[in-house]
Amino acid sequence: GNSVTQMEGPVTLSEEAFLTINCTYTATGYPSLFWYVQYPGEGLQLLLKATKADDKGSNKGFEATYRKETTSFHLEKGSVQVSDSAVYFCALSVGGKLTFGQGTILTVHP
Amino acid sequence: DTGVSQNPRHKITKRGQNVTFRCDPISEHNRLYWYRQTLGQGPEFLTYFQNEAQLEKSRLLSDRFSAERPKGSFSTLEIQRTEQGDSAMYLCASLTGVLGDTQYFGPGTRLTVL
Numbered sequence A: 001g002n003s004v005t006q007m008e009g010p011v012t013l014s015e016e017a018f019l020t021i022n023c024t025y026t027a028t029g030y031p032s033l034f035w036y037v038q039y040p041g042e043g044l045q046l047l048l049k050a051t052k053a054d055d056k057g058s059n060k061g062f063e064a065t066y067r068k069e070t071t072s073f074h075l076e077k078g079s080v081q082v083s084d085s086a087v088y089f090c091a092l093s094v095g096g097k098l099t100f101g102q103g104t105i106l107t108v109h110p
Numbered sequence B: 001d002t003g004v005s006q007n008p009r010h011k012i013t014k015r016g017q018n019v020t021f022r023c024d025p026i027s028e029h030n031r032l033y034w035y036r037q038t039l040g041q042g043p044e045f046l047t048y049f050q051n052e053a054q055l056e057k058s059r060l061l062s063d064r065f066s067a068e069r070p071k072g073s074f075s076t077l078e079i080q081r082t083e084q085g086d087s088a089m090y091l092c093a094s095l096t097g098v099l100g101d102t103q104y105f106g107p108g109t110r111l112t113v114l
Helices: none
Strands: A003-006 A011-014 A017-021 A024-025 A030-036 A045-051 A056-059 A063-064 A075-077 A086-094 A096-098 A104-109 B005-007 B010-013 B020-023 B031-037 B044-050 B053-057 B064-069 B077-079 B088-097 B109-113
Touching: A003 A086, A003 A096, A011 A017, A017 A104, A024 A086, A030 A063, A045 A063, A096 B031, A096 B044, B005 B088, B010 B020, B020 B088, B020 B109, B031 B077, B044 B064, B077 B088
Parallel strands: A011 A104, B010 B109
Antiparallel strands: A003 A024, A017 A075, A030 A045, A030 A086, A045 A056, A056 A063, A063 A075, A086 A096, A086 A104, B005 B020, B020 B077, B031 B044, B031 B088, B044 B053, B064 B077, B088 B109
């Protein structure tokens, strides 16, 4: 079956620090890969996506590259802000249905 | 584009009661998905519709759960004889069905079963 594994959280960083959240996946077929973000009290929002190997998704300073050889889609940001504090979910889609990781809580302190 | 809407946003019920949730997808989206999210976990797939046809149901969806999408527009999720283990956030998402397209999520309905 399909599955997504995210690095254990929570992650606590100071403002302007570098962020990496690891994500690896197992899938049958050729999945599309996504990062969704959930801010406190809000619903899930798409952060970025990649639909084929070697694609790089990017948005709001966040980036992730679809690595087929390592079955990974790690999320990175060069300089985090307090406003980035949220829960981040890695997900894959095969045929439209999403399979999510367990989520990583990120807290950024001033 | 008014986004995906869900009602109610919160529902508190007593064990054994029936509850029904509604999801209104983005109007041009023909696929609609239901997920369940428990505290500290990622959303888990429950079921999905292509237009009015329910094409897949998860093993998580017991016989107490039923979903409909009449006329391929809004969808309802009903839980009969609720149990405390049903307490969760129920999420609805829609997409156009184009390969690689993005699912857009509603704000969810938080169910608490006392």
